[in-house]
Amino acid sequence: MITEQQEKTALAPHGFDLSVTSGLQRYSAQHGELTLTSVFQPVFSLSHMRAIGYEGLLRAHDALDRPVSPIDVFGEAARVGEVLQVDRLAQGLHLENFSLLGAEREWLFLNVHPGTLIEPYHAAALLANLNRLGLPPRRIVLEVLEADATDLDALAHAVDAFRERGFLIALDDFGAGHVDIGRVWQLNPDIVKLDRIMLMHAAHRADMAATLPALVSLLHEAGKLVLIEGVETEQEAQLALSCNADFVQGFFFARPAPGLADSSHAQVIIAEATDRFREQTEARERGTASRLAPYIRAFERAAERLGAGETLEEVCWNFLALDHAARCFLLDANGRQAGRNVVLRVDRAEQGARFLPLDDAQGANWLRRPYFRAALVAPGRVHVTSPYLSINEALPCVTLSMAVQVGDRLCVLCGDVDWLAELLA
Template sequence: MEQSNQPNETINIAQIIKQKNLVAYFQPIMSVTGKKILGLEGLIRGIIPGAEKTIPPQQLFSAAHTAGLTIPLDRACRDAVLSAFLDYYQVNPDLLLFLNLDTAIIDEVGGSNYLCDQVDKSGISPKNIVIEINESKALNTSGLTQFVTTYKNKGFLIALDDVGAGFSNMDRIAGLKPDIVKIDRSIIKDMDHIYHKQEVFKSLVNLTNKIGALIVAEGVETRSEAIQVLKLGGQVIQGFYFAKPGNDFVLKAELIAKTAEVVDAYKALLLKELDDYNQKCLAYTQTVNGMIKALAVVDHPDEFDGQLTKCLTGAEAVDCAYVLDESGIQCSDTVGAKNIGACEKLVFHSAKMGVDHSIKNFYYNLIKRKQDTYISEPYVSMATGSLCITYSRVFRLAAKKYILCVDFLETQQPLAAQLP
């Protein structure tokens, strides 16, 4: 069918609802690590009476809103989706149906039993129904909470949709304790090479893990994005990479095969990254060893700065370096391979001699856990604003223990460039 671009006023929404001129579309939601189809999201298209043209959902609901028919349309859409899903459910009784619910309706009708009655009549178990709601659009927080509690008690699953877009409230997400959290496409898009999106996604994974929810990455369109989801702790994916929504969806074996391809590519990436990491650590160790050798022959800690400056001349991989005493107090200046003062953002300042670093991981893990070497996760340096890792190593001078800290610049390559 063709898609209509008619303006709202030419759509007879009342007739569409009365005659049930609606067709259900489905998009698979894939458990990549489980190598299976976890569920289908039910979507809807209107059909122009007497024409072979479909009406996109945004246009359909806009017309219903204008005519004051949002609730009847929402209910008619659910009837169409439940009816169409029954065939898939009978083939696979474990399949989930992700059913969209206009959150504004919750504000209007509260926790009515209409949805329960619809599901009862459909012959589908409530445990197979995932009610998708967009919490950011709900004005009545207490009403939303009551709705979620009521339907969870009836056996339904609750999913929060479009999390990470617009004004998603993290406190509200934690308070509602959904079964599933769907991460919006705005976070997923280009996440394979945009570092701050990776950090947002990891934070959402941590939050969902703590509230006992499953995370679904929405809008995944490329293999690189799919692999990045796995890399950051996600396991379930929805998006064009696997399949576009369709009204003739078939539970194809090709979809399962595609999950296996993603898992295999991810495994290959892990092996490559491990090899790259080992090579990088070897280069880091050689640099640090040379610096410690130079520091260990001075007569007094006052000479640390001069030796660090000599060692870092031409060391393009090093952001900066400094020395701590056994108590975690910085006993050298922060010496940079490049001009640290070139950073114009006032929030970033290199630490000076006398600063206490005793609560930092690169100190605590060495002294309190009695390790000789510590390598941090990547982070933004407060000295220069660069993404870096800190490599710290214990050394001795005149029977006293010191810690050399070297910040190595960390590059973030697009995931696609890393794939074998």
């Protein structure tokens, strides 16, 4: 627990030097032979099309004015046991320089070592700095990245205490190393930052590109805002848009700089990327509708014949004769499958043999499936699901469904289409 006296006394004289470069005032500090200062990388809201925050980043130069990587600065500090002191120095610099920017409502994203949050003296120094500069905690997003030796219970307790004071909490580098979904539950952040490595994988692998929106959706359902960092290319910007991320940062939108972002330039960049996303989405939807059209026509005809009294096996042949049609099946009004799957293609046998325990679906209950519920809501209309993983073969598919009156019973006719094959067609 941080006492009032600790908060008043923990801030040591900072010894920062104020200089003016290109008309911009900013503080620097000496650490051994290194000169340290701050730059700020904007964090943009894709919906607001403007910067809603700035991440403070350390910049270091040696005695000959050669740049030194921040990784090397903190690496050397860790080697000599001074990592918390350097972390505190960097925080102080970022706070001082942020106070000079003139940002009126934007957040400061501040990287903090777990020890800064856990140890009362260092936490008090952070609070004292804010108090002296007149920055309320609600303006600060503490970016937390667990260290190898972090006591997670102690860190979670400290994070709760800072949140109660009004700070926002971000979990940094999600998806890199061992920072996983379990940390989201333990630390309960307000914002989750997806590491650039996830974007890089998604840019080169279709399965990862399809997974990223689901991950963002999962985090949203858990009550977390999502920030994708390291966006450097047009393709990566489109991925961020397509997965419904809330915030982005990266060279594509703006590079780190000593001052505020050029708001007009940022708005143009985001607006142009959004327009391209809309065009690509509309083109993809037209292509999807075109590919599905023959399946829908065949499926409508099958439903019509089923309602007229023909058997399931008789009505499905035209649908199943299409290249990527997988199976037909019939559900009762409670979602229970009547009879086995109707399958035409013999080339499915080898794949199906690997999932033989799932082959007989007679009596299976598909009540939970969206295609069943959608069909009942609007009978007589073909409904098409979004692509999902079929339980039959663990392959992507879409399901067509329609509620049909068969005699005195309401049934739901269903047909699966292999979607990965459709996408590659």
